[in-house]
Amino acid sequence: xxxxLVRHGETEANLQKIIQGQQPGELSAEGRLQARxxxxxxxxxxxxxxWASPLRRVVQxxxxxxxxxxxxxxxxxxxxxxHFGLLEGKGFEDYFLALEKSGLPFHLFRPPGGxxxxxxxxxxxxxVNRLHRIPQGETLVLAAHSVINKVLLRILLHKxxxxxxxxxxxxxxxxxxxRNEKSGAMEAELLNCTRHxxxxxxxxxxxxxxxxxxxxAP
Numbered sequence: 395x396x397x398x399l400v401r402h403g404e405t406e407a408n409l410q411k412i413i414q415g416q417q418p419g420e421l422s423a424e425g426r427l428q429a430r431x432x433x434x435x436x437x438x439x440x441x442x443x444x445w446a447s448p449l450r451r452v453v454q455x456x457x458x459x460x461x462x463x464x465x466x467x468x469x470x471x472x473x474x475x476x477h478f479g480l481l482e483g484k485g486f487e488d489y490f491l492a493l494e495k496s497g498l499p500f501h502l503f504r505p506p507g508g509x510x511x512x513x514x515x516x517x518x519x520x521x522v523n524r525l526h527r528i529p530q531g532e533t534l535v536l537a538a539h540s541v542i543n544k545v546l547l548r549i550l551l552h553k554x555x556x557x558x559x560x561x562x563x564x565x566x567x568x569x570x571x572x573r574n575e576k577s578g579a580m581e582a583e584l585l586n587c588t589r590h591x592x593x594x595x596x597x598x599x600x601x602x603x604x605x606x607x608x609x610x611a612p
Contacts, residue, residue, distance in 0.1 A: 396533040397525065397550075397580065398439065399569040401543055402447075402455040403428035408565065411486045415478035415508070419451030428566030428591055429458035435568065435590035437462035442532040445521070447473040447539060455566075456537045472517050475539035479508025501555050511555075514545050522549055530575060543569065550580040562586045 403425030407414045421429060432455065441463050446456045448469040456467050481489050493503050504510040521536075528534055538546070540563045547553070547561050550571060563569075563586055570583040 395525075395528045395530055395573040397569075397571040397573075398436065398441075398533065398535045399543055399546065399571065400432060400436075400455070400459070400535065400537050401540060401563045401565060401567050402451045402537065403432070404565040405451050413478050413481050413484055413486065413489055414451070415476060415482040416449065416474050417482055418449055421451055421454045425451070425565060426454070426458075429455040431590050432566050432568070433458035433461055436535070439535075440533055441465055441535050443528060443534040444468065444537075445470050445473065445534065446537040447475065447542070449474055449539070452537050452539065459535065459537070470521060472521050473536070473538045473542055476511070476514050476541040477508045479505040481505045481508065501558070511541075511545065514541065515549065518542070518545055518549070522546070525550075526573075526578075530573065547582075547585070551582060552579075564588050566591050 402419070403421050405414065405419040405425055406422050407417070407419055408425075409422055436459050442465075444456070444460060444463075444465055444467045446452050446467050446469060448471060452473075453469075460467055478489070481492060489505070492505060493500060496503050501511045504513065525534065525536075536546075543563045544558065544561045547563075547569065548555070548558065553561065566588060568587045568590070569585050570587075571580045572583060573580055
């Protein structure tokens with residue numbers, strides 16, 4: 395089984411370094427271009443299954459991919475981004491300050507009204523179990539968010555929480571994993587690949603915001 399895991403394109407909130415969480419989000423001009431280039435990269439892939447977060451920024455990205463394929467997208471609420479509760483709509487620094495004030499390790503921190511990484515992992519158990527039931531030889535495209543992708547990669551590749559910072563997920567990226575026929579384990583072919591986004595004119599990097607990650611990140 396082949397898993398193609400992608401992240402949505404850049405959003406207006408990404409540009410402004412605003413925490414989106416489960417807010418819909420809207421692709422920026424750069425994000426729309428990233429979605430189109432992602433679709434071009436995957437147009438020759440055989441896709442048997444397509445699962446996606448129902449949040450707008452992912453729906454917009456997935457539409458650019460599915461444009462080249464005769465397959466329906468299955469929306470999965472379990473794939474929605476981490477809920478940041480009262481911090482949604484606020485700046486990244488508000489998250490960092492709340493995390494520091496809590497005195498907790500980042501993976502145990504639960505924003506008021508939101509989810510911890512453990513909570514996210516629990517709701518993704520359904521997705522992981524269903525993913526493992528896909529027959530060998532078939533391809534699944536899964537379109538989601540930064541934190542969701544990072545948690546999935548950590549689970550599927552058996553990475554420890556101490557490796558969280560090393561798992562990057564840039565806007566419009568592609569990850570490709572295969573299930574080993576003998577062991578049944580998922581193995582990585584590509585991680586956070588954005589080469590399809592490079593050979594074109596894009597909004598200058600200096601004009602774009604960063605992602606909430608690492609030390610730094612939820």
